[in-house]
Amino acid sequence: MQSLQEKASEWSGVDSADAFAIDNTNLFQKLGLQTFINLSTNFYNRVYDDEEEWFRSIFVNSKKEEAIQNQYEFFVQRMGGPPLFSQRKGHPALIGRHRPFPVTHQAAERWLHHMEKAVDSTSDIDDDSKIKMMNFFRHELHQITSLPILIKPISNSIRVLVIYFPSW
Numbered sequence: 571m572q573s574l575q576e577k578a579s580e581w582s583g584v585d586s587a588d589a590f591a592i593d594n595t596n597l598f599q600k601l602g603l604q605t606f607i608n609l610s611t612n613f614y615n616r617v618y619d620d621e622e623e624w625f626r627s628i629f630v631n632s633k634k635e636e637a638i639q640n641q642y643e644f645f646v647q648r649m650g651g652p653p654l655f656s657q658r659k660g661h662p663a664l665i666g667r668h669r670p671f672p673v674t675h676q677a678a679e680r681w682l683h684h685m686e687k688a689v690d691s692t693s694d695i696d697d698d699s700k701i702k703m704m705n706f707f708r709h710e711l712h713q714i715t716s717l718p719i720l721i722k723p724i725s726n727s728i729r730v731l732v733i734y735f736p737s738w
């Protein structure tokens with residue numbers, strides 16, 4: 571049986587070697603804290619101003635400043651910097667933390683679209699770092715979004731069993 575990581579590689583089109591190329595260079599040391607803050611600020615400015623109401627509404631219960639901090643602290647820690655996110659919030663456990671949200675493939679495309687624009691508009695992110703980051707995001711995204719797809723058929727089958735065999 572395929573691991574979640576292998577599935578993410580298959581669906582995202584990013585193989586694990588490219589997705590984890592972020593581990594071959596210390597992007598935190600290369601780019602610095604302020605670049606990560608700027609990246610997440612650019613990203614969430616776009617998200618909160620998105621003309622697509624369905625996407626904007628996914629973030630309606632989160633304060634923009636907190637969302638920015640949550641995100642850049644995770645990126646910093648994942649890309650070679652101090653474990654800012656875990657010190658404040660514990661294990662990233664991104665799949666579990668995204669469970670309340672509709673992380674559909676459509677949402678994933680929109681997320682990626684804003685992130686690509688945010689990376690492009692953040693000065694100091696060179697082309698090589700951009701490629702590494704985008705591969706990581708794309709792969710991570712499919713890991714987050716693939717779980718409901720794996721679970722849904724199982725939960726649907728259980729529902730069918732319960733409907734047809736209520737006393738079971």
Ligand code: HEM
Nearest residue numbers: 628629632637640641644667671673677678681707710711
């Ligand atoms: C379908 C795509 C995605 C959607 C719709 C989505 C949505 C959300 C929402 C609504 C939040 C809560 C905002 C907050 O209060 O911090 C969140 C948090 C977060 N997301 Fe995503 N996300 C997506 C993909 C990703 C990806 C690809 C990553 C990492 C590469 C990521 C990393 C995070 C992190 C680190 C947090 C903060 C979690 C916390 O502090 O509890 N997200 N996301």
